Every structure is written in C-alpha cells, then in structure tokens.
Amino acid sequence: MSGTQEGGGIALRNVTHFFETPDGPFQVLDDFTMVAEVGSFLALVGPSGCGKSTVTRLVSGLLTPSSGDILLGGSLVTGPRPNVGMAFQNPVMLEWRDVVGNIILPLEIVARDMPQKARVERARELLELVSLSGFENKRPSELSGGMRQRVSLCRALVHRPDVLILDEPFGALDAFTREELWLVMQSLRKKEQFTCLLITHDLRESVFLSDEVLVMSDRPARLQYQTTIELGTERSLKDLYSVEVTELLAHLRHQIEVAQGRIGSESQIIDS
Amino acid sequence: MNALGRIVVPIVAVLIFLGIWEWIVWVNQWPNYKMASPSDLGPAFWKFKHLFLQYGFDTLWRTVAGLGLSIIFGTVIGMIMGFSRVVREGLYPLLIGFNAIPKATVVPVVALILVGRDDLNTVLIAFLISFFPIVVSVSIGLSTLEPEYRDILRSLGASKMTIFWKIALPKTLPEFFGALKIAVTLAFIGTNLMEIVEPHGKGLGHLFDSGKISANYPLMFAVMIALAFLGIALYYIVVVLEQTFAGWAERG
Ligand SMILES: Nc1ncnc2c1ncn2[C@@H]1O[C@H](COP(=O)(O)OP(=O)(O)O)[C@@H](O)[C@H]1O
Ligand SMILES: [Mg+2]
Numbered sequence: 001m002s003g004t005q006e007g008g009g010i011a012l013r014n015v016t017h018f019f020e021t022p023d024g025p026f027q028v029l030d031d032f033t034m035v036a037e038v039g040s041f042l043a044l045v046g047p048s049g050c051g052k053s054t055v056t057r058l059v060s061g062l063l064t065p066s067s068g069d070i071l072l073g074g075s076l077v078t079g080p081r082p083n084v085g086m087a088f089q090n091p092v093m094l095e096w097r098d099v100v101g102n103i104i105l106p107l108e109i110v111a112r113d114m115p116q117k118a119r120v121e122r123a124r125e126l127l128e129l130v131s132l133s134g135f136e137n138k139r140p141s142e143l144s145g146g147m148r149q150r151v152s153l154c155r156a157l158v159h160r161p162d163v164l165i166l167d168e169p170f171g172a173l174d175a176f177t178r179e180e181l182w183l184v185m186q187s188l189r190k191k192e193q194f195t196c197l198l199i200t201h202d203l204r205e206s207v208f209l210s211d212e213v214l215v216m217s218d219r220p221a222r223l224q225y226q227t228t229i230e231l232g233t234e235r236s237l238k239d240l241y242s243v244e245v246t247e248l249l250a251h252l253r254h255q256i257e258v259a260q261g262r263i264g265s266e267s268q269i270i271d272s
Numbered sequence: 273m274n275a276l277g278r279i280v281v282p283i284v285a286v287l288i289f290l291g292i293w294e295w296i297v298w299v300n301q302w303p304n305y306k307m308a309s310p311s312d313l314g315p316a317f318w319k320f321k322h323l324f325l326q327y328g329f330d331t332l333w334r335t336v337a338g339l340g341l342s343i344i345f346g347t348v349i350g351m352i353m354g355f356s357r358v359v360r361e362g363l364y365p366l367l368i369g370f371n372a373i374p375k376a377t378v379v380p381v382v383a384l385i386l387v388g389r390d391d392l393n394t395v396l397i398a399f400l401i402s403f404f405p406i407v408v409s410v411s412i413g414l415s416t417l418e419p420e421y422r423d424i425l426r427s428l429g430a431s432k433m434t435i436f437w438k439i440a441l442p443k444t445l446p447e448f449f450g451a452l453k454i455a456v457t458l459a460f461i462g463t464n465l466m467e468i469v470e471p472h473g474k475g476l477g478h479l480f481d482s483g484k485i486s487a488n489y490p491l492m493f494a495v496m497i498a499l500a501f502l503g504i505a506l507y508y509i510v511v512v513l514e515q516t517f518a519g520w521a522e523r524g
Contacts, residue, residue: 060427080429092420096442096520108438109428139520159428 008073008083008162008195010036010059015068016220017054028054030220032068036212041189041196043206045252046216046224047260052199056165059197060084072163082110085156085194089168091148093140099127100136103154110159119158126154129191130184146177150184157192164194170205179237182208186235203252204240207231215255225255304489312490313497320491323479324498330475331463332502334391338398339459343452345399346406353407354414354440371404375465383470390472394463401462402455409451413444446521449514456506464499476502 015032018025028051036042044052057063058070061080070077072084085106093102103123107114120136127133130150140148149169156164170178182205189196200206206213207229215225227248231239239245257263290310297309304312317324353360379397386393417440425435467477476495483491515522 057423060423062423062427080427082428084427086424086427088420088423090418090420092418092424094439094442096445096518105438106424106428109425109430109434155424 009038009040009071010034010042010163010195010197011069011071012055012058013069013071015058015065015070017051017058017063018066027220029065030222032216032222034214034223034226036195036197038073038195039193040212041198041210043198043200043210043213044216045200045203045206045213045256046221047218047256048201050216050219050259051221052216053167056086056167056197056199059163060086060165082106082159083162084165085159085161085163086165086167087149087152087156087169089171091145091152091169093148093151095140098137098139099132099143099151100124102140102151103127103158105155106159122158123154126157127151129188130154144177146173146181149173149181153184153188157188157194160192161194164196166196166198166200168199168201171201178202178205182237185209203249203256207245207248207252208235208237208240213252215252215259217259218261224259227252305487306489308490308493313494316488316490316494317498320479320494324476324494327474327476327479328498328502331460331467331477331499332506334394334475335398335456335460335463335506337395338462339402339456341395341399342403342406342455342459346403346451346455347410347448349403350407350410351414353411354444357415360411360415367404367407375401375462376469379465379469383466390474393470394466394475397466398459398462401465402459405451405454405458406448409447410444413447414440417443445518446514449510449518452510453507453514456510457503460499460503460506 012032012034015029016027017029017032018027020026032051032055034042034044044055046052054063058065059072059077061077061084064078072081094105097105100120100123103126104119107119107122111119124133124136127136130153132147132150132154135143135147135151140151143151152169156166170181173181186209196210198206198209203213208231210229213227213229214223216222217224229248231245254263294309294311297307300307302309308316349363353363375397378400382393382396382400386396421439422435425439430438463475464477467475468481471478471481476499480492480495480499483489483495
C-alpha cells in the first residue's frame, strides 16, 4: 500500500454502502476493497446496477459510505475535494459558453486567483492534446458527440486533478469514434499525471486502456475478480486482435457472466 | 430573408390588410356606427391625441409594474419550487387551481376589496394574471438541471449558490424568456380587463369605454389599434431582451 501514501492513489477498504429508500435500506456494496496505485489506470466492470457509479460517487466524496474507509493519496475522504476530475457518459456543456469557457469552469471554482489568461492557456494546451486545436471558440451545439466528449475530458483534467474518474464516458459513442477516443485517452495519459478509475461495460475498452481490470459481482457488490493487463505502455488497436487478448476477453466475459449469476464460478469456459 | 425584407414584408402585409378592411367597409357602404374604416382612424387619433398619450401611459406603466411584480414573485416562488420537491408538490395544485379561475371573475372581487385604489388594483390584476407562466418556467428550469452538472461542481466543493449563479440561472433563461413573452401579453390583458370591466377614468380601457358610451366607433377602433401597437411594442422589448441574454439558445 506504500504507493497510495502520496499523490493520488485510491484505496477503498471494506466499504459497505446502503441507500436509504422508502422500502428500507438498500444494500449496494458489500465489504468492497480495491486499490489503485498512484498513476495507474484501473477499469471497473460489472453487471449493470451493481454499484459502479456508486463507487465513483464515494471516491469523489459526493457520498459517504455506510462503513469502511476511502482514501485518496493516503488521506481519508470525508467530503468533496478539488483534486478529483470527472467525466460522464453525458458530456453536459454550458451551451452559453464556448469550448474554452466550458473547459475552464472547474478553475473558476478551485483556482479563483488564477489569471484568466493562464486559464485559457491551460485550456488550449489540453485542446491540443485531444486534437481539437482551432475549436476554442466554437459553441457546444456545433460539436459532434465525440468532440463533446473530448471537451468533457479536457474539463475533467483542467485543474490537474490527482484522480480522474470516468463513468462510462464513451458508452454513447459509435464504435469508430469510441476507438478514436481510446487513442485520445492514451495520449492524455502520456502528458498528464493522474490516477484513473474508468467505469465501462466494454471489455475491449477496459483491456486497451487499463493496467488492471476489476470485475464487480452483482449487487450487493464485492470485488469478484482482478487481473493485470500485460500489454506494455505502447498499445495499438491491432493488439486487441491478438490471440492473448482474445483469450483474455473470453476470460473476462466469463467473469461477467459469473457476476451476473448466469453460471457458477466453477464452470469452465467452453471453446466454440 | 435579409434585413430589408424583414422590415418591408410585414409593412406590406399590414398595408394589404388595411386596404382590404377599407375596401370591405366601402363595398358594403357601412356607416361609421356599424364599422369604422382605417381612413376614419387618423382623424380619431388626432382629435384625441392628448388622451391617447395620457391614457396610453397609464396602461403602459401599470402593465409594466404588474409584470415586474410577476417577475419578482414568480422567480422567487419558482426558485423555491425548483429546489424543494416538497414545496413543488405542495404548491402545484394550488397554483393550477388559481390559474384556472377566469380572471374576469377576479376583477370585480379585487376592485371591491381595493375599492378606490385604482392603480393598485389594476397592477394587481396584471400581476395575478401573468405570474403563473413565470413560476412554472423557473421551477421546471431549475428542477430539470442535469445531475452531471451538479456532480461536477459539487465534487469540486462548489456551494449551492455558485451552482445556482454559474449554471442553474443562466440555463433557465431561455425558458424564462419564453414564459415572459406569454406573461407580458397576459399582464397587458389584465390591465385592460380592469380598465374596461371596472372603468375608473384611467387607461386606454377607459378611453375605449367612453367611445362605447358615446357611440364613437372610430374612437373605439383607434383605441384597439393603439392597444395593438402597445402590445406589440411590449412584446418586442421582451424579444430584444431575450436575444441579448439568452440568444445562445437559438439554433442556427
Ligand atoms: N441515491 C440512490 N438512492 C437509492 N438507490 C440508489 C441511489 N443511487 C443508486 N441507487 C441504486 O443503487 C444501485 C447501484 O447503482 P449504480 O451505482 O448507479 O449502478 P451502476 O453499476 O449501473 O453504475 C442501483 O440499483 C440503483 O438503482
Ligand atoms: Mg452507472
């Protein structure tokens, strides 16, 4: 756990969470434990409704767990903190602001003293990283879905957060745009420093982008399975079609089916 | 359409309309006490020009005052309803019920309660009739704020006030102005309703009423035209404000 002691490592220790509902307490997480070392990229997959978004809301301090500890950079999370950046499936934009105005929004809250010029400079730098130079003064309504999502990533990173939380950010994009965004994500990771927690339901995405894939069980969710992705740091989309990756994907799919309760954990993958 | 066309086309349309009106009155040989023709209106305006100015001003300021109250109270109530679900659910039936009451029945009641206070009761009717759309638009605008906005800002430690000023308020402006366009028309109707139903010697409604009593049909028609102009002017002031403050919502 030494890696989580400084910077932006993430640790959840024995986290259990209940939502209070009119029908009584509703348990979502059950003794959930996971660790993301500083600078690592974790993908969290699991059946829909199992509690993935709840994990992101706990990590960002929007929710307090019923029991257990959440640590960012070694210190206990007790509420929202400005060293977190978030992007969601729905890349909401302020339609009355241009692209730069949208990206610098977090700076207006966490870096009130930062001069406007420096903010805009920072936004330009990020826009270049996501290949959107020249779109600084476009309105959100002029952007395609993929472009909006790139802007949303810039906004999540503009204040140099230690932790980046991505909750199914590419889920609503078509397959080709999604792959483009994976490459964008890759180049962001090379230039910016953050620990990333990616929620996704696309196993190929999880394998292509992350260092570790974590599979959550169905609700109330525990950590069911965890695997390290050994593809190095220079990955290309072609790698996804190698024999090893194909086998890995089949294995992960099997784990998802176990999580969904469709098959028992002891059954074997049947080769077709 | 280019800029010139946008001015010329409506003017031509109005001229055609006036021409047809004049022609119908002329063909049917209607006397003035049956139907005034556009050519009678000029003299009527000229003859009563001081009254038109004075009464027009009465109608105008009372409408604007009523609308101002609507904006203030409508926005405050709308904000409370937008942020609190309990208040929203509690107030909606009440507001809808109140809105359903035909305002012509409220006019004599208000006139009776505030007897003799002509300006106050006229402003009050303009307010009562026009605040509903504003409440609804503000409360819906605020309650439909995407949760992602709230999460992004709250996770950075933004206060509720910051979220309101930076996001909720500007995001609600298009709906607000949409409602304001309806409200300005309603407030105008409210003012005239009071002036005509309970005449008290003020406003264009009173001028209309005196035209009716003295069977001065050209005057009545002239008042109608003056009211139309005032209504159009008020409406377009709101349109200009909308384009200034919420022009971003227009899709190309
Ligand atoms: N605020 C809440 N109150 C009650 N139940 C909630 C709340 N938020 C989420 N849930 C429920 O908790 C479960 C997990 O939700 P979520 O974390 O969003 O799942 P997902 O893995 O699909 O992201 C779902 O069944 C959802 O309906
Ligand atoms: Mg989710």
